[in-house]
Amino acid sequence: MSHHPRTAEAIWQDADLPARRLAGVALNPNAGTDVLLRLLACDSAAVRMVLCRDRDLPEEVVNAVVTHPDHRTRSFFGANPHVDPAQRARLVDDAHWLVRAWLAQGPGFPHGRSELPEHTVVRILTTYDNDDLGTLYRQVPKSARWTFPSHPEPKVRAFAFTWWSELTPREQAALLADPDEDVRERALRHDRDLDPEYVERALPDRSCHARTHLLMHGALSHRVVEQVLAAPVGREDLAMIAGNPSLPLDVLALLARDPDPHVRETVAGRTELTAEQRQALATDADPAVRTRISVHPALTEEERSAIDYQVGSDETFGHFDIPASMYDPARSRRHALSGHPLLRRRAASDPGLPPDLVALLSSDSDLGVRVLLAQNHPQAPAELLLDSFLEYTGRERWSLTTRPNFPTEDLAGYAEAADPMVRRLALLSPQTPPGTVDRLSADPDPDVRADAARHPRLSRRRLGELLDDEELAHRAGANPALPASVLNRLVASLAG
Template sequence: MNHVLCGLAANAALPSGLVDRLIAVADADIAADLAHRADLSHMQAVALASRVTESAVRLAYEGRLTAADVDPATQPHAALALLDKHSGRPEWARLLAADPVVDRRARLAACSGLPPDVVATLAADPDVRVVAELALWATPDMAAALVGHPHAEVRRAVAANEATPPAVLAALITGEGLPPARWCLVCDREETPFVHHPQCPRPDCDLLPGASCDGSHESTVHETQRMALGNPATPTEAVVSFVDHPSPLLRWALAARPDLPPEVLGRLAADPLPGVRADLAENPAIDDTLIRALAADRDHDVRRRLAHNPHVPLDVLTRLAGAAKIGSTLLPRIAVASPDEAKELAESPNPAARMLLAQRRDLPAEIRDALAADPDAKVVKSIAPHPGLSETRLRAMVDRHGAQVIAKVAANPDATSALLDDLTRHGPSIRKALREVARHRNATAPALLACLADKQARPIAAGHPALPPQVIAELLTDTDWQVAEAAAANPSLPLDVMSALVP
């Protein structure tokens, strides 16, 4: 891979004439960057697709190619991309439905809005992978038609399709009213009874670990039930009986459903599997009683997920914040806190509560400034990137808390050039700060030169337009390919250097 040419292909300042020259020598890697250019003309897109066929798919998805530009016989993947965007021609779908390559037919089956005759052809495809892909994205009528398919894998796909009619999904859970499936992926390939070993040594085997069939296609039936239980279109009354099912995966599939009655939610809250309780904890359907019970759960992930529940009371959330290691995340409940609640949190004696609030970026100036002067470094670290903080306040943060907050101060969008310059000279423990300075819009050349001394900040700084042009040119030969590529993509790279780089 020529990393310099890849970087140059992504350079927003590259003149159109040099883009043409790059297209003429592009390989797949260079073409991938060229295809993302916002200024690529239609003529250039056609030339690039002709030069590197792999780029045609990206160009088609981004609207750079039209049906008139694509030959489905020689560019089937681009034709499939246009069909997926509803920009292809119906005759292409008929041609691709008979394509000898299974993956192309399966890709076609995932496209919506196909002509009815094409859909019928795909539904009768001899390869179950094609039919299963069709079932996964089928319209309600076609999903209902495929539910009785003799292959269990197709039924599994129908169960995962949210367009499948509710009555059909209910039938898939119990099997009632459906003819027995004749095959599954396991008995297609192995003599039954068979259980696939989790550490299967065969390199060409793509059966899932633990897949099994004793003639009843049990692992696929189980997976079909799991898909249907997690499908929001499946009727509530069809799923509630699984709350005590011996399979933990089936109980787990229930836990995130927002339509479960209170008694079912209560039983899931006592489930022995922590994953079930964790999914339930984030479920907006649980009431205050269950929320408070789950807040005392012995499992850390349950408590952490509960903190992300949009309906968790603030007093519970404050207690969780100190024990659940939530990190620098704006929680849904905090994001919608009312002005009075925000004021209450800002004045809380618990620094964990103030830290949660400090993650918001829309706080009133008086609350923002009060948190900026907080005595707790974790609170200050959380508020430091908040827009609107003055240079004086940002400097005061660094003076009080030093290395604990310096990286977050450097990330503040309003940090001045003078402040960023000073931060690069702060001391030894500023590596994260250098990375933030390197990507900051206000970074100056001296600050960026300081950032180049850090291995992780160096490739970020190499792409900053405020870096001196001579330095950018020197970085093109850097031993770190990421640095060289970033320098080549730097819009401040001199035009004569750009021209000299293109063959």
């Protein structure tokens, strides 16, 4: 078989109207096990793809999927983010390379339920080719990260380098002296960036990824620093070394006065700056430099407020998926009480922020603070979530509707809004009248039409029309208003 199987997009593009309708049925919450098994047995690759990849499945159907004779069908299941990963793990020893590759690749972003059992990850590491490992690192359970550095299997120990910076000095030293040559070599490759002589020898003389990595993260010798200062290869070279922790302080002082504002902005992020250097950067001619130094941890609130910084709201405010354990509660409190909106934004991103600070930041004057709180705190209040959605129009706006407390009651009035994304709010509400849902199913915006086609209050007449609509048949097929009898009749009509 070719190592270039048809893409999911191509499979869907080739699907005819009946197949698209049945793909919707595959996602319908009223589809029972018998319906799902009949869909799994049909001829359409598009139907099997949607069924195996895009929903949770009862155990009887999972059993049929993992033993399905078609390897493409099994491969779709390997990347399913909705099922228990232990079910996907049943494919670990599949006979076909494509199935194994999709299992190692795992669910795309957002990852959904992605962490495979530790014994499955070990099996993959010890039996798969390196080329098949895909994005396996995203599927390793956090508990396994502590066992891998001392695992009896060399290939598993070698994978611990994925988290090299999180390993203890003792673990790093053990891997550098590992009895396995390949493990030692990989450890050396991670460790040698800390050797100035190695960095000097290995530094490419042209702009490339390797040069960027070494200038930003490698141990810089005086010779390398002098070369970069005297004859930078690229315009970003000076900014790269300006952020390198090994840069000598006298050179840092020199770069604080560099004519390139990007270099000075990078310097402004360094904690080692003296009071005089901070003061000079606080009055820099470039607003980005002034803004960067204005959040320096050594400054007092009074010093921050004296700086002419600029904070805009034209950026992305999204969900960061960073656990509360990664935040310092005392620092988050200081930041929440700061007069600086960028520090309050940092506090607003902390999912562990206590209730008093959630209440405080919910009425913050800065849009970024309010939206970041709404996107990241599990107890963000419903009013804040809705108001943030209505005011924020940047990327990841719709993800606000997926937050735990987002309101779904009394949204029908938004069906008249000029903004199509606001019109979609009406389709989150179960009380929206059937006539309104019917009208929105013919909306000029494709996302509005798609949401309306799945709304349970879509009229039976309109739902019947959409089941024959090339664009919306798959959405209509998933509509929970379709009774099991209709689903059975639709499945009975399939060929194959």
